[in-house]
Amino acid sequence: MTSSLWIIIPAAGVGQRMQAHCPKQYLSLAGQSILDRTIEIFVDHPLIAGVAVGVSPEDVYWSESKWYQHASVHTFSGGKERSDTVLKGLKFLAKMTGNEQQEVLVHDAARPLLTQKKLEQIIRHDSDQGVLLAMPARDTVKRQLPIDTSLACTSSVDITLDRSGIWLAQTPQKFVSGRLLYALEKAQTEGVVITDECSAMEFAGWHPDLLVGESSNIKVTFPEDLLIAEALFSYLRSSNLHFNK
Numbered sequence: 001m002t003s004s005l006w007i008i009i010p011a012a013g014v015g016q017r018m019q020a021h022c023p024k025q026y027l028s029l030a031g032q033s034i035l036d037r038t039i040e041i042f043v044d045h046p047l048i049a050g051v052a053v054g055v056s057p058e059d060v061y062w063s064e065s066k067w068y069q070h071a072s073v074h075t076f077s078g079g080k081e082r083s084d085t086v087l088k089g090l091k092f093l094a095k096m097t098g099n100e101q102q103e104v105l106v107h108d109a110a111r112p113l114l115t116q117k118k119l120e121q122i123i124r125h126d127s128d129q130g131v132l133l134a135m136p137a138r139d140t141v142k143r144q145l146p147i148d149t150s151l152a153c154t155s156s157v158d159i160t161l162d163r164s165g166i167w168l169a170q171t172p173q174k175f176v177s178g179r180l181l182y183a184l185e186k187a188q189t190e191g192v193v194i195t196d197e198c199s200a201m202e203f204a205g206w207h208p209d210l211l212v213g214e215s216s217n218i219k220v221t222f223p224e225d226l227l228i229a230e231a232l233f234s235y236l237r238s239s240n241l242h243f244n245k
């Protein structure tokens with residue numbers, strides 16, 4: 001029987017690339033905020049013990065959330081970078097639960113379209129190395145030449161990579177909390193830039209499993225992503241893929 005897991009939702013970003021009037025996690029998706037849509041995936045799920053949301057110390061929107069006072073939704077103060085927020089979330093969970101070696105999930109607030117089917121797959125995936133959702137590259141992959149600002153076009157092709165081994169990481173990512181905390185602190189101490197939990201675990205010597213994600217599990221990043229998310233939400237709702245816990 002799979003025990004229930006805590007989920008850490010980093011939601012302390014400013015959404016610079018979205019260029020909106022508020023942090024992108026508070027923009028509307030089908031009538032609710034993106035963050036509320038994301039939390040909805042996990043709240044009251046039989047395999048989720050609780051939800052820990054990392055919000056910015058300057059956040060003035062969270063108190064309007066439909067989950068603001070929900071018994072199984074807790075908040076902690078996020079950090080400067082996404083990895084700082086996740087690290088603070090791990091320390092928050094260890095203090096609140098008294099358990100420093102529990103499997104935890106980390107999922108971007110900006111990914112509101114994860115389906116229940118895929119959530120259950122990653123929760124039930126058993127691996128000592130940890131696991132993340134990722135998509136095999138479906139386009140031809142190019143690496144650019146070193147940027148030469150003297151050129152009219154600063155991005156020119158160097159080589160085409162063998163895409164058979166290329167994956168684009170998504171979230172959730174699942175790791176043992178104590179191992180992830182150690183890996184994030186190690187990367188921070190050694191000045192290694194971390195953009196997802198898996199890269200910290202790799203730096204610490206782990207080789208997490210790759211579990212095929214969903215092309216609909218997009219990260220809302222740029223303005224056009226909001227239109228795409230609205231269309232995908234309608235599709236998932238109509239096919240009942242998003243909600244049945």
Ligand SMILES: Nc1ccn([C@@H]2O[C@H](COP(=O)(O)OP(=O)(O)OP(=O)(O)O)[C@@H](O)[C@H]2O)c(=O)n1
Binds near residue numbers: 012081
């Ligand atoms: N200091 C930070 C930065 C980001 N995030 C969260 O990490 C997720 C993925 O990050 P990203 O898409 O980069 O969000 P932003 O950092 O807000 O976007 P941008 O880089 O455009 O500012 C988002 O849910 C974001 O809220 C976070 O919790 N703490």
Ligand SMILES: C[C@](O)(CO)[C@H](O)COP(=O)(O)O
Binds near residue numbers: 082197
């Ligand atoms: C964690 C992530 O979503 C995996 O693809 C991605 O690394 C987040 O990157 P961002 O620049 O913080 O959005």
